Amino acid sequence: MQPNSNNAEKKPADRLLKSPGKRDRGPVNFKTKIAGYEGEIMAIATKNVVTAQRTTTIIQAVEIMTREGFRRLPLVDPGTHRLRGIVTVSDIIDFMGGGDKFNLVQVKHGGNFLAAVNEELREIMTSQPVAMPVTGSIADAVDIIINRNVGGLPITDAEGTLKGIVTERDVMKVLATEHSGRKVEDVMRSSVRVTGPDTPIGSVCREMVTCRFRRLPVVVDDVLCGIVTATDIMSYLGKGRAFEQLTTGDSAEVMGAPVRSLLSGELYTTTPDRNIHDIAVDMIKKRVGAFPVIEDSHLVGLVTEYDLVKAFAEG
Numbered sequence: 001m002q003p004n005s006n007n008a009e010k011k012p013a014d015r016l017l018k019s020p021g022k023r024d025r026g027p028v029n030f031k032t033k034i035a036g037y038e039g040e041i042m043a044i045a046t047k048n049v050v051t052a053q054r055t056t057t058i059i060q061a062v063e064i065m066t067r068e069g070f071r072r073l074p075l076v077d078p079g080t081h082r083l084r085g086i087v088t089v090s091d092i093i094d095f096m097g098g099g100d101k102f103n104l105v106q107v108k109h110g111g112n113f114l115a116a117v118n119e120e121l122r123e124i125m126t127s128q129p130v131a132m133p134v135t136g137s138i139a140d141a142v143d144i145i146i147n148r149n150v151g152g153l154p155i156t157d158a159e160g161t162l163k164g165i166v167t168e169r170d171v172m173k174v175l176a177t178e179h180s181g182r183k184v185e186d187v188m189r190s191s192v193r194v195t196g197p198d199t200p201i202g203s204v205c206r207e208m209v210t211c212r213f214r215r216l217p218v219v220v221d222d223v224l225c226g227i228v229t230a231t232d233i234m235s236y237l238g239k240g241r242a243f244e245q246l247t248t249g250d251s252a253e254v255m256g257a258p259v260r261s262l263l264s265g266e267l268y269t270t271t272p273d274r275n276i277h278d279i280a281v282d283m284i285k286k287r288v289g290a291f292p293v294i295e296d297s298h299l300v301g302l303v304t305e306y307d308l309v310k311a312f313a314e315g
Contacts, residue, residue: 041136044174045155045164051076052121054084058095059117059237061087066238069287071214071231072152074162075125082160086129087121088152089214089230095124096233097202097255098209105251113251117237131156134163138174141166146310149212168305169284175312176280184279185272187311188293188301194219195259197226201233202255217292217299218263224292224299226263236262269294270303280308 051074052061065073075085094101095116101124105116131154132140144150145168155164194217195204204216214230237254241261270279270291279291283305293301 040134041132041138041141041155041166042134042164044138044170045166046170047164049074049154049162049165051081051162052087053078054122054125055120057118058092058121058124061121062092062117062234062238065089065092066235069231071167072165074129074154074165075121076162080159081162083129083131083154083156083162085122085125085127086154087125089234090209090212091124091126092234092237093205093230094209096205096237097251098205098207102251111250111252113254114243116251129154132166133157138171142171142175142309142313145171145306146313149306151306168289168309172280172305172309172312173284175309176277176284178312179277180275180312182276182311183272184270184274184276184293184303185301187276187307188272188303189307190301192217192299192302194299195228196220197260197263198258200256201236201259201262202252204228204259205233205255215290215302215304216259217302218259219299222298224267224269224294226260226267227290227292228259228262229289232262232264267292271295272300276303276308276311279303280312283308 050064050068050070052064054075056075061073065071072086072088074083075087076083091101095104096102097105104119104123105111105113109115130144130148130150132144134155134157136155141153144153152165152167154162155166157163193207193211193213195207197218197220207216208214208230216228217224218226218228268282268286268288268291270282270293272293272295283289283291290302290304292299293303
């Protein structure tokens, strides 16, 4: 997916447009310093977890996640509070047009988006989420987050009852207490897919699901003009803006809007020479999951919470 451009001249961002956007992230071999993080996982976890049930509707869940600023919502039994599944922002993007879960809209409801969003979460949830026990350590969480590329982990007791949740950001807060000599250019992803402001939201959803990432920088003529995240797309639905596009209720009206309509005024960026500790602190303060990396006014990479957790874990 690349912005429209009639300029045949090679630009610095051309390598970004043609890059695969993924790297082989083989298993991480931890250095001994990570073994020092053997504290109970519950010490850094969120204990009062906002949850839903498998019978909660998709639109209700999206509204909860949008209001709370969550990327994931554990699903539990109402009586026992046992973990039964999880719905993530990636599941929502898949449902909105990105992947197989879009069949719920297209096939079951004949493209009627208004009908599909009132289906129950059991139709799109991840039924066996990666979780960890209350007895687990912070090092265990780091291991799972990095080697299984999971952004959030429900925590359960021996009976399967949900006791908490721990995220990439929680782990990064712990690891970032130690300073590092590494710079952004040492850990950033230099292979970054980008998109243009006129790309339909549905196309961005498909790109995110296919390539398994949660954000796309938006570029015009080699200039970064924003970044669109899976959370932005979910919020488009959760805040009701998607329904303003509807006249017939068809999903094409929702997903055909240009991605430029999702871009906010705030755009946080960084440069290759900054220390990763400082970037981690900035991400935590600003509550964002990634910074585009800019050099000489050009986009040269992207650094995410995952990249920072991995870098701190490697030492």
